[in-house]
Amino acid sequence: MKQDTEGKRVRESAPSPNSQQVSKPNDAKEDLQWDMELVLVRHGTTLWNKERRYLGHADLGLLSGAEQELKTLQKKLQGHSFARIYCSDLMRCRQTLQIILPESALTSQCSLSAKPPIMEPRLRELHFGEWDGKTYDMLKDVALYRAWIDEPQQFTPPGGEPWIHFVNRLREFLDSLFAWRIALEVQPMKSNATPPSVLIVTHGGVIRQLACMLMPGHDFWSLNPKPGEAFRIQLRLIGPHNCIARLLSH
Template identity: 80%
Template structure:
């Protein structure tokens, strides 16, 4: 979890460039004629105690607060009956618990939200690792010079004992590459171009959703989205090649 509202001294920073080069991007008006390869449904986990207390929460393995079922019920009802070709979930407890609530095992086995395979626990979908700053608040860290430097230049500064921004972006790019490889393998089967593209459910963290949108959607930076606990975002994807994606955000 990265809290923009706690960073009064933050400079405007370009957090990460899209993997699409300008030459590869398709004009927005041309997207109407595209055949989309898949739809990503990106879900942020429900609320934890550290979220409520506005503490940094990266790889620490906290569960959801009591009452998570009620908090996530609107999303569970929205997803009920939807079919997913694949389901991916961060392997941290708060995401696993969220998945169990929004897509109960009974629905998977009954075909209510059938996936072609069991949900896959994916460490690459973890939040950024904040190292020694995990569990700390902005007020606890605001006088630490390295922390203030990280706020201004997260691509250059790494939290003590934590993860570099380059490593964070690289593992998310590898996850996108795995979707590309899976979709290429599907091309072996004859496809109905009039059929809806397969949906892929991804239960993950706020920072991951921000960064994936930054990497995929032209004009998005890291702060363009503010995923709330239990909120879902839908992105249509055309996989033009490895590291080469055409994407569009859908209303949610």
């Protein structure tokens, strides 16, 4: 068994919870022409993260000192232009966005988004229902919890969200993102052109699942996003629900 940053324990050999692959093998060449870049940011630390409690749809804010925790990422994003910005509508993500891209940066010419940030409920963490706020030690003797740990696709926390609903809403989000990119109807980019960049401020489980859906070979637990950490995924769209992807650290 292993334990991740939010208190969840899983078997080392657990199968990937991903139910659909939407990309081809990640064998893209370095000189491939990319259509879009996603910058995926996990929100900063909350009290429940620190106490290793499950945190799904409960709307906690960041701990005091979040500005210092996110300072490095804020500096990295200075001057970066985003074609679109998406943010989970939960407080911890909204506060993270306000810190890493304050309103003054969003309205300045040097760091301009084509549109105001979009608060996106589909980017919420998995809903843990009655297990929200609980720790592994509080739940370890519950039979349903232990079954859910081994097969989250087959079991659902009491009052929580079935895994297939979690996957489907993220698939719908990706579909809408791909549709937006196609609808831009821009001329083919030159080899040295910068692809549109999209900032997504969300949750650890969402980042893991998006990586699974975009990167064949990635298990749900292949990534362990730390609070305030960012990843970049470059995408080449090659058909409906189909892309080539490359994962980079930010």
